Amino acid sequence: MTAAIIIIGDEILLGQVKDTNSSHIADNLLNVGVRVKKILTVGDSKEEIVSALKETSGSYDHIFITGGLGPTKDDITKSAFLEYFGGELVLDENLLIELKLKFEERGWKFHESNISQAEYPDSCEVIPNERGSAQGMLFHQNNSKYFAMPGVPHEMEGILHSWILPYLKKESTQSYLKYISIGTIGISESGLSEIIEPLRNRLGEIEIAYLPGYYGARLRLTAEGADQSDVQKRLDNALSIFRDKIEKYVYSTKGDTLSEVIGYLMREKSLTLSVAESCTGGLIQDHLTDVPGSSDYFIGGVVSYSNDIKDKILGVELESIEQFGAVSSEVAIEMAEGVRRKMGSDIGLSVTGIAGPGGGTEEKPVGLVHIGYSDKKTSKSNQYQFGNDRIINKKRSAGMALGMLWKNLKEYS
Structure with missing residues (x-):
């Protein structure tokens, strides 16, 4: 129809x-x-x-x-x-x-x-x-x-x-239409295309759509036919052909959001989470609490926009801010460790960056973001360089922070 x-x-x-x-x-x-x-x-x-x-x-x-x-x-x-x-x-x-x-x-x-x-x-x-x-x-x-x-x-x-x-x-009595929505993080739609397009002739009668997004690219496979079981079989077969090549980027094949998948993993491993945000202004926490029942694992967070709050609430050393700058790997890690300690959670997640359009320097340009992660075994950070658009930088920072959390949750033991 x-x-x-x-x-x-x-x-x-x-x-x-x-x-x-x-x-x-x-x-x-x-x-x-x-x-x-x-x-x-x-x-x-x-x-x-x-x-x-x-x-x-x-x-x-x-x-x-x-x-x-x-x-x-x-x-x-x-x-x-x-x-x-x-x-x-x-x-x-x-x-x-x-x-x-x-x-x-x-x-x-x-x-x-x-x-x-x-x-x-x-x-x-x-x-x-x-x-x-x-x-x-x-x-x-x-x-x-x-x-x-x-x-x-x-x-x-x-x-x-x-x-x-x-x-x-x-x-509905006509043809049966079904699709698989595959959520990925850490790879662009063009990156997905480079992996999948060489295999297209093996995928059969399947439509493929590459959908970009601030929170990761999404891949959609669509099939249509008179027989429901045949349609599902074609979709499953197509996915099996290339899944192993994109597995490390895939967080869901059921249309779940990244926040929902994080929730599943947090509950499965009986973990708790707290978040410290600077340039994203609470956006990460907003996404986490979009999931019903997120209070099972999300304890709370701090929007530490000023250096004073980073110091007094999170316990970030002023010496670190003075030596490395508020937007740095060192401060991101201290923020993650600080919020985990302050909230008493198993995991601490943090983000600090220069959202723009002002505030950048030659050494630290607009769009520079550091994301921190801390649990009982390790503390680490990732650095990203985004563009000049403030709103887009906030969304991409939140997306990459959730992606970093997801990757570490998969390996958590």
């Missing part, structure tokens, strides 16, 4: 808000055998929305639409639906009562404009939204199904996972 996605919103076209909806929808549709072939972004204009609906009409099995379902005047998606699909706008009295109760329970004021969120074209089937007030809609036209959802990612994801994906899974 094929699909198109229509993203509605001036804020997307103006660059004020990032479109995360299309990637989330497309990624999850693969799991139910639906492949996205086109993504359109249009503004809050009835003419543009209707034009996009016409462009996708009959060309795809499913069209997924997000945005423009709110109660304000610029939310004109329903008006476009009436023009394209026909029908009349009707007020659902039961839904209106439910919305008023939901607002009351959450302590929100129910405005007159919110009444419009209980109004829907009579040509659609209403899809319930448990996370908000803008309900979803399902239309049928020209042998295609149109699923409309609110643009707020949290609400869109709720409707997608609770209603739309189960609906699509039930009706």
Whole structure:
């Protein structure tokens, strides 16, 4: 089955808000055998929305639409639906009562404009939204199904996972689509390509995608066919051909994040962790605590942005800072040892660097980062030289710190 996605919103076209909806929808549709072939972004204009609906009409099995379902005047998606699909706008009295109760329970004021969120074209089937007030809609036209959802990612994801994906899974009777998502750290997508491409003629009917990222490159293998067992066999066979050549970089073949894999290893080895961060400002700890249950192993951390905090809280010697500089292998190691000692954890992880855009010197340029690691047997550090972009440097530093932690956890005994 094929699909198109229509993203509605001036804020997307103006660059004020990032479109995360299309990637989330497309990624999850693969799991139910639906492949996205086109993504359109249009503004809050009835003419543009209707034009996009016409462009996708009959060309795809499913069209997924997000945005423009709110109660304000610029939310004109329903008006476009009436023009394209026909029908009349009707007020659902039961839904209106439910919305008023939901607002009351959450302590929100129910405005007159919110009444419009209980109004829907009579040509659609209403899809319930448990996370908000803008309900979803399902239309049928020209042998295609149109699923409309609110643009707020949290609400869109709720409707997608609770209603739309189960609906699509039930009706799926065509080819079976499956992919393997392989997470790597310490190798670029071009590095993966150099290893895998010479073997491509041995991989069979497999699609390969190399996906770069600040937290490591990801490799995706995709196969499609009428027989589920044959599709899985082709994927497993393809992976077996080159896995030993990239094994040292692979942290997951199940789509897990690096933080999740670290969590598995921490629990498996009954270890605890603490973190000291400087240039990343808490980003490493943020990733670690994205994992539910991370309190089982993550004790806590310190954002030691100033040298004073490095000294007073972590116990970094001022002499080390004066002799080697705050951004140095020596200080990174002392930070890791200090936070491990302070928190009483089995492992200490640290990062210190020059995120930029200022603060660099000829000897220590912007993008220089040192990552420290300490456990009961060893203390060590790694040095990296990134670029000039502050935000990217923070993300890459956090990614490499998690990668260093993962590699040491694998060998920990």
